[in-house]
Amino acid sequence: MFVEGLHEKNIFSGEIPFRLEDNTQVDFTYPVHWHPAVELLYVEKNTLNINVNNSEIALDEGDILFIANGDTHGFSNKNNHGRRFFIQFETSAFNALGSNTVIKPLISNTIRISRQELPFYNDLKVHILSIIDSYNKKAFGYQLFLSARLYDILAITSNYVMDRVKPQNRTDTVKKIQGLDKLSEAFKFIETNYMNDISLADVARAVGFSEFYFSRIFKDITEKNFSRYLNEYRIKQAEHYLTNSSMSVADIAYTVGFNSIVTFNRSFKAVKGCSPSTYKKIGI
Structure with a gap:
């Protein structure tokens, strides 16, 4: 899993498009990013700050946050002795039953659900805890169980969301x-x-x-903007050549799409804080 530009990639490493992370980092920071997967965040202990689409959200203990696919989000938390669970999944898994046309609008808005929103909150929490338990135990057929619980979560959330989305x-x-x-x-x-x-x-x-x-x-x-993203992507590819090949800096510049050494050097230093030659020499 890595962030390229703002796009988080290689989220899923297992046999199913599902990822669960039990996070207890005291100083939990993660750069702003986005991904096509849906993300469920459950704050089990303490509080958590998250930036979503350039707006800061302070989550309380017990809060649940649906992070819509495509929404940018990042974390910057210091001295936070808490525990939070991240559940990510792809909606493509639901295409076979023809329900994706219903699911897409449902998960396209980031939504915060607090403990006060009963009985909906309790129903949702039960399924989230059930997913965590099943994933950790990984008993035979647990993949089917996870899919069923995700369906339950999306189903009970549908009315809650649609009632709050203005026409x-x-x-x-x-x-x-x-x-x-x-x-x-x-x-x-x-x-x-x-x-x-x-x-x-x-x-x-x-x-x-x-x-x-x-x-x-x-x-x-x-x-x-497009130019900045493209330049940063090219720089990312250049990093690989600088540390894993004997190519000259000039050859690398042209290989990754820059049409002049001057532009390459200037762009590389703006992104990485040093020249390509220095980067290659010290093997950052």
Whole structure:
């Protein structure tokens, strides 16, 4: 699992698109990022601060937070002796039963659920604790049990969410979902073509959006303009060549898509804080 640009990748390492983390770090910080997976955060002990879409949320003990796929979020907590559980899963697992058209609007808004919101809160907490217990024990067939509990969570949450989503916001939700789907295609295009002379117009054309609209959703979700994201992605690839090959700095610059050494040196130093030559020499 790593963050590239703002995109968190390789979340799932097991046999199913599901991840659970039991986190008790005292100084818990994690950079702002986004991912296509849905995330459930349950604060079992103490409090937790989280930044979602540039807004700070202070979660109390017992709070549950649905983090919508595509929403940027990060953590910066010091001296926090707490415990929190993170559950991440892909909604693609629910496509087979044709329910994804219902699920997508449901999980496209980040929602905080507190202990005061009864009886809904208690029902939700029971299923979350059941998922944690089943995942830790990993008895035979636990994968089916996890899927069933996730269905339960989504089902009991549906009325709660839809009652609170204003009709005018539902159109925005649909647009956001479409934007995320297209943005995933855009990242794949960049990963395949970053070494070439590509522009915002090229990527927008590849995913079927106008340049203006694509530029707007790209910046809304990644919080970076296209040029900055592309440069940072190229720098990330350059790091690999600098530490794992005998290529010259000039060759690396052209290999990862920069058309001049000057631009490469300037961009690399802005991102990494040192020149490519220094980075290569000390093997950071």
